[in-house]
Amino acid sequence: MRAMWELLLDKSYSLEELSAVSNRLYANAQKAEAAYLKLISKFPKSKTTLRFFARFCFDVKNDPIRGSALIEKANDLELENESGSEADENDKTSAKKGPSNANSQADLPMLLSSKSGLSRKSTSQSQGQLEIKKTKGPGSIASSHASSASAQKRAQVALQQQRATKLRAKSLAIQILILVSTTIALTIIGTNFGIALSILQESSRGLSTMFEIHMKVLYLQSVSKSSPTSKRLSS
Incomplete structure (x- = not known):
C-alpha cells in the first residue's frame, strides 16, 4: 500500500505503472488471505491468528463484517479459556482440603483470598475484553470504512488530475x-x-x-x- 501511495504522489508515473502496482498488491492480498486461511484451519483456536486476520479484513480487504466475526470468535475463545482455567483451579483447591477440621479452618482464609483474587482477575479480564469489543466494534469498523473510502476518493482524484494534465498537454501540443x-x-x-x-x-x-x-x-x-x-x- 505504501508503494501505491508513493506512486500516486509522484506525477511522473503513468497510469499503466499504477495499474501494475495495484495488480501486484491485489495478488499479494490474495496470497495473504490464503495463508491466513491455512493457519486458521491448522490452528482453529489461535486467538492471535484470528485477531491478525480480522485486522487484515479491516485494513486490506475492506470487509468489516468478516473482521467483526473473527474478533468475536477470538473473544469467545478467550472467555472459554478463562472459565475453564477457573474451574480447574476450583477443583484443585477442593482436592487440597484435608480430613482434619483444624486444617480446613486454617486453610479457609487462604482459599477465600485465592478465590476472590481469581474472581477479581476474571472480572478485570472480562471488562478488558468488553473494552476490546467496544474499541474494535462498530466505531472502528466505521472508521476503517471511512478511511478506505477516503483513500479511494483520493486515488480517483489523483487519476483524474493526471488525465486532465495529459489532456491539457495534448491540446497544447496540437495548438503549437x-x-x-x-x-x-x-x-x-x-x-x-x-x-x-x-x-x-x-x-x-x-x-x-x-x-x-x-x-x-x-x-x-x-x-x-x-x-x-x-x-x-x-x-
Missing part, C-alpha cells in the same frame, strides 16, 4: 503544431509572392527597355531617310 504549420504556410506564400513580384518587375523592366530600343531604332531610321545626304546618296 497548428501555429507552426500556419506560420510555415504563410512564410512559403509570402516568399512565393515576393519571387513572383520580383519576376514581374524584371519582366516589365525588360519590356520597357526593349520598347525604348525599338523606338530609338525607328527614330534613327526616320532621321536617316529625311537627311539630304541620304537623298544625294540615293540619287
Whole structure:
C-alpha cells in the first residue's frame, strides 16, 4: 500500500505503472488471505491468528463484517479459556482440603483470598475484553470504512488530475503544431509572392527597355531617310 501511495504522489508515473502496482498488491492480498486461511484451519483456536486476520479484513480487504466475526470468535475463545482455567483451579483447591477440621479452618482464609483474587482477575479480564469489543466494534469498523473510502476518493482524484494534465498537454501540443504549420504556410506564400513580384518587375523592366530600343531604332531610321545626304546618296 505504501508503494501505491508513493506512486500516486509522484506525477511522473503513468497510469499503466499504477495499474501494475495495484495488480501486484491485489495478488499479494490474495496470497495473504490464503495463508491466513491455512493457519486458521491448522490452528482453529489461535486467538492471535484470528485477531491478525480480522485486522487484515479491516485494513486490506475492506470487509468489516468478516473482521467483526473473527474478533468475536477470538473473544469467545478467550472467555472459554478463562472459565475453564477457573474451574480447574476450583477443583484443585477442593482436592487440597484435608480430613482434619483444624486444617480446613486454617486453610479457609487462604482459599477465600485465592478465590476472590481469581474472581477479581476474571472480572478485570472480562471488562478488558468488553473494552476490546467496544474499541474494535462498530466505531472502528466505521472508521476503517471511512478511511478506505477516503483513500479511494483520493486515488480517483489523483487519476483524474493526471488525465486532465495529459489532456491539457495534448491540446497544447496540437495548438503549437497548428501555429507552426500556419506560420510555415504563410512564410512559403509570402516568399512565393515576393519571387513572383520580383519576376514581374524584371519582366516589365525588360519590356520597357526593349520598347525604348525599338523606338530609338525607328527614330534613327526616320532621321536617316529625311537627311539630304541620304537623298544625294540615293540619287
